[in-house]
Amino acid sequence: xxxxxxxxxxWDIDGTLVNTGxxxxxxxxxxxxxxxxxxxxxxxxEIAGKTDRAIVSDILEKYGEPTTDENIRAFAADYIAGLxxxxxxxxxxxxxxxxxxxxxxxxxxxxxxxxxxxxLHEGAKLKLEHYxxxxxxxxxxxxDDHHDRNELGAFARRRAQERHGHEFDAAQIDxxxxxxxxxxxxxxxxxxxxxVATGGWSRERLAAQQPDFLLDDLSNIAEVANDLGWFAF
Numbered sequence: 001x002x003x004x005x006x007x008x009x010x011w012d013i014d015g016t017l018v019n020t021g022x023x024x025x026x027x028x029x030x031x032x033x034x035x036x037x038x039x040x041x042x043x044x045x046e047i048a049g050k051t052d053r054a055i056v057s058d059i060l061e062k063y064g065e066p067t068t069d070e071n072i073r074a075f076a077a078d079y080i081a082g083l084x085x086x087x088x089x090x091x092x093x094x095x096x097x098x099x100x101x102x103x104x105x106x107x108x109x110x111x112x113x114x115x116x117x118x119x120l121h122e123g124a125k126l127k128l129e130h131y132x133x134x135x136x137x138x139x140x141x142x143x144d145d146h147h148d149r150n151e152l153g154a155f156a157r158r159r160a161q162e163r164h165g166h167e168f169d170a171a172q173i174d175x176x177x178x179x180x181x182x183x184x185x186x187x188x189x190x191x192x193x194x195x196v197a198t199g200g201w202s203r204e205r206l207a208a209q210q211p212d213f214l215l216d217d218l219s220n221i222a223e224v225a226n227d228l229g230w231f232a233f
Contacts, residue, residue, distance in 0.1 A: 026086045112164065114160060174228070
């Protein structure tokens with residue numbers, strides 16, 4: 001089958017594929033304790049759906065540190081080291097239906113699986129390897145590429161084209177995520193948007209962002225098959 005007839009599924013990670021038990025937040029909190037001697041739960045920092053680079057920048061700004069590339073890189077390196085420690089400590093899980101859907105779609109010649117995530121590449125790899133999902137994805141677009149989530153679609157499309165030798169039209173692309181940032185990112189380049197209410201955003205809040213599809217979770221495989229057309233059931 002030619003790439004012209006393939007569908008590209010671009011997946012968010014946190015709250016969509018997995019729940020890490022807030023391993024990333026705990027890593028950030030630990031750095032804040034060590035660097036700024038502050039016990040901060042970071043509730044005033046928006047985390048869900050934003051890129052790691054944007055989150056780090058917001059934390060540095062809160063504590064009066066210049067948001068230079070050097071400072072962001074240093075903080076991000078500490079975050080990744082902390083994440084490696086925190087993942088096995090937290091009671092995380094693969095979210096309902098995810099493994100079944102990835103197994104089914106990965107076997108199809110007309111489906112391409114990629115990531116479109118606010119995680120740094122190394123953080124995404126750590127999380128998905130920990131939960132046994134990394135091998136499903138051919139490529140991705142990450143916070144390393146750009147601090148603005150809405151700019152990441154172009155990186156994902158280019159990598160899909162490089163791997164498959166054909167440009168993927170927006171009509172051939174699905175963006176799957178659990179926050180309004182995922183929906184906005186997909187809409188920014190005309191992709192079909194699929195919201196799942198398995199993360200920090202409620203179904204009502206997601207509905208207000210007008211995704212093309214809104215699901216409580218991905219556990220109803222028949223519903224996913226019928227509504228989204230990724231596989232027969």
